[in-house]
Amino acid sequence: DAGVIQSPRHEVTEMGQEVTLRCKPISGHNSLFWYRQTMMRGLELLIYFNNNVPIDDSGMPEDRFSAKMPNASFSTLKIQPSEPRDSAVYFCASRGDTLGYNSPLHFGNGTRLTVT
Amino acid sequence: LAKTTQPISMDSYEGQEVNITCSHNNIATNDYITWYQQFPSQGPRFIIQGYKTKVTNEVASLFIPADRKSSTLSLPRVSLSDTAVYYCLVGGDHTNAGKSTFGDGTTLTVKP
Numbered sequence: 149d150a151g152v153i154q155s156p157r158h159e160v161t162e163m164g165q166e167v168t169l170r171c172k173p174i175s176g177h178n179s180l181f182w183y184r185q186t187m188m189r190g191l192e193l194l195i196y197f198n199n200n201v202p203i204d205d206s207g208m209p210e211d212r213f214s215a216k217m218p219n220a221s222f223s224t225l226k227i228q229p230s231e232p233r234d235s236a237v238y239f240c241a242s243r244g245d246t247l248g249y250n251s252p253l254h255f256g257n258g259t260r261l262t263v264t
Numbered sequence: 265l266a267k268t269t270q271p272i273s274m275d276s277y278e279g280q281e282v283n284i285t286c287s288h289n290n291i292a293t294n295d296y297i298t299w300y301q302q303f304p305s306q307g308p309r310f311i312i313q314g315y316k317t318k319v320t321n322e323v324a325s326l327f328i329p330a331d332r333k334s335s336t337l338s339l340p341r342v343s344l345s346d347t348a349v350y351y352c353l354v355g356g357d358h359t360n361a362g363k364s365t366f367g368d369g370t371t372l373t374v375k376p
Contacts, residue, residue: 152307190367190369191308191351193366239307241307241308249355250296250313250355252298254310257305257307258305258306
């Protein structure tokens with residue numbers, strides 16, 4: 149089990165540029181979550197997929213953010229255009245179905261995004 | 265929505281037992297209680313989960329009273345490496361199709 153894999157680990161970009169973050173969930177897990185973590189706001193849930201379908205995107209800050217899950221083994225979070233206030237650590241997590249919604253989350257190591 | 269309340273921070277010394285309590289007054293019948301640990305620059309990591317009474321694994325114990333409105337994570341004989349943020353989650357927020365929302369967590373600092 150390779151765990152949840154995120155790329156890149158670090159991303160530094162200039163304001164206005166497009167940023168794409170990638171996530172490979174654990175094989176067999178049917179739920180995928182994108183979180184953002186900052187000192188000020190803590191760990192915020194951005195969007196949640198179940199069986200590749202977006203279930204709740206109420207945490208997505210604004211239209212500049214979009215997420216896709218074209219298949220069960222891949223998801224992207226895109227920011228276009230990026231702004232300095234988007235600087236944060238972005239985590240992807242996946243969840244199996246052994247206990248339904250009570251099943252534990254498995255997190256990746258995150259992508260640290262810096263927008264200058 | 266089963267919101268949780270935890271202390272913001274706790275200090276301890278190496279070798280001591282640490283107990284972190286989480287309140288979840290609105291826990292639903294089908295909700296489990298799950299604790300995560302997060303080190304700096306890493307994602308949260310699952311450490312223990314339970315439904316009622318007591319659960320123990322190689323890392324921690326989880327005590328859940330009969331009314332399930334609270335739970336206590338117990339870390340035996342902590343070391344410096346147990347310094348981390350600990351999050352308590354209840355269910356997967358079944359009222360919102362299973363999404364999982366984290367609170368502020370408890371920052372545990374273990375001193376030598």
